[in-house]
Amino acid sequence: MELRQLQYFLTVVEEANFTRAAARLHVAQSGVSAQVRQLERELGQPLLDRSGRRVTTTEAGETVLPYARAALAAIEGMRQTVDEFTGLVRGHVTIGVVSGAATDEYDLATLLADFHNEHPQVEISLTEDTSTRMLTALRRGELDLAIVGITDDDPPPGTSLQVVIDTPLVAAMTPEDPLLLPTGRTALPLAALADRRLISLPRGTGIRGALERACRQAGFQPRIAFEAAAPGLLTRFAACGLGVAILPEVPSEAAAALGLRTLPLASPRLRGRIALAWPTDGPTTPAAKALLIRMQKAFPPAKPS
Numbered sequence: 001m002e003l004r005q006l007q008y009f010l011t012v013v014e015e016a017n018f019t020r021a022a023a024r025l026h027v028a029q030s031g032v033s034a035q036v037r038q039l040e041r042e043l044g045q046p047l048l049d050r051s052g053r054r055v056t057t058t059e060a061g062e063t064v065l066p067y068a069r070a071a072l073a074a075i076e077g078m079r080q081t082v083d084e085f086t087g088l089v090r091g092h093v094t095i096g097v098v099s100g101a102a103t104d105e106y107d108l109a110t111l112l113a114d115f116h117n118e119h120p121q122v123e124i125s126l127t128e129d130t131s132t133r134m135l136t137a138l139r140r141g142e143l144d145l146a147i148v149g150i151t152d153d154d155p156p157p158g159t160s161l162q163v164v165i166d167t168p169l170v171a172a173m174t175p176e177d178p179l180l181l182p183t184g185r186t187a188l189p190l191a192a193l194a195d196r197r198l199i200s201l202p203r204g205t206g207i208r209g210a211l212e213r214a215c216r217q218a219g220f221q222p223r224i225a226f227e228a229a230a231p232g233l234l235t236r237f238a239a240c241g242l243g244v245a246i247l248p249e250v251p252s253e254a255a256a257a258l259g260l261r262t263l264p265l266a267s268p269r270l271r272g273r274i275a276l277a278w279p280t281d282g283p284t285t286p287a288a289k290a291l292l293i294r295m296q297k298a299f300p301p302a303k304p305s
Contacts, residue, residue, distance in 0.1 A: 003075060005039040006068040008032045009047060013065065016054040080286050090121035091287035096134035096146035097126060098205060098274065099229040108147070111298050115291055122287045128229075130204025135159060138277055144288035145295065146277045149206020151213060161275040164299040165248075169207065169270040170262040172238045172245040172255060179244065180261055187266035190218050197225035197243035199234050207272045211246050214270055235260060248272040271304070 011021040012032065022029040040047050047061035057065060083089055097108065112124055129137075131148035138146050139158050147164075155161040171188050173179055179192060193215075200222070201208045208227075215222045225243045228234055238245035239259040247262075249272075255262045276295055283289045 001039065001042055002035075003072065005035045006071055008035045009039055009061075010065075010068055010072065012036060012048065012055055013057055013061070016056065018055065083286055089119045089287045089290050091285045092123045092125065093145070093283075093285070093288045093291050094125045094127070094143050095291075096137060096143045096148070097128050098131050098134065098147060098149050099128055099201070099231075111294065115294055119287065119290070122291075124291075130202060131206050131209075132204035135277065138279060141279075141284075144278070144283045144285070145292055148275055148277050149201075149209070150273050150275050151206050151209035155277070158280050159277055160280045161277050162296060162299070163273050163275045163302050165272070165274040166302040166304045167249045167272050168264050169210065169272050170247055170249050170264050172235060172247050172250065172260045172262045174239065174241050174259065175261050177244070177261070180263070185263060188263040189267040190214055190265055190270070191220070191267065193222065193244060194218075194220040196223065198222050199226045199228075199237045199243045199245040200224050201231070201234070201246075202227050202229055205229075206274065207246065207248070210270050210272065214265075214268055217268070246270075273302075 008021065008025065011025055012018055015021040015024060018029050018032055022032045025032065036048065043060070043064070045060035046058050047064055049056045049058050049061075080091070095112075112126070116122065116124060127134075127143075131150065134143060134146040134148050135156050137143045139156070150161065150163070171179065171193065179188060179196070198211075200211060203209075203212075211222060226234075226237050228237070231247060234245040234247060235250075235258050237243065245260075246265075249264070250258075250260075250262050252262070276292075276299055278292055283292055
């Protein structure tokens, strides 16, 4: 019995057709048929029913099916283990990134480029989405790793986190805004925003979640007038006087260059946190494990600023 016979048998079962199976395997149909018949002779039982328009498994074939799948999975597992041991990592990694996470301080593009140069056989898929949807995708196994904004101190079930950015949230406004009075004010109570038009990241992001939860605790619903996924767009909206933007801390010089003034939010203090997230049981492939280790070293745990 050869592994090729098991592979051909499984492919015919999945395609329910010898012609489609041969096309998928990039071999002649006669070769597929011959290998499956050889497997049936060795087992002493017909595994496939070829009498109908669709090829189906016989009772014996249905019994054999899980063992064939397990055998091929075991071989693939052996290959991956050897690759991991020798450093010849290959495969595919899917990463989710929340908008605004890739900054000069955390240069994700350079990290991924360096990783790709070291492991050219690894394909990397990068997607941008809200933190809520990415955490769900991570738990479902649709993502291997994610960089997300977080609201709660405790990670979601089945997910491990390493907080890499932890910074106060500020309200950004034009220099003429009355919220800056009295002169010399150093913080802004959250309740002062109860009747103001706010500019925020979209629902499902960590900062938006932190803002909405804090407003509920303060007894009011935030009036979100504009929202955008790009933090730079939020600052431009605020500079045009369209509302008060809720942002991670911005240096005063940078804010002034944008035509803005900022005040830290207080009562309660709000923080923006971004974390590297992965399944608690660990990534399932050697490629994803290797990239996680690289990212954990490149993006160390943040110290609250």
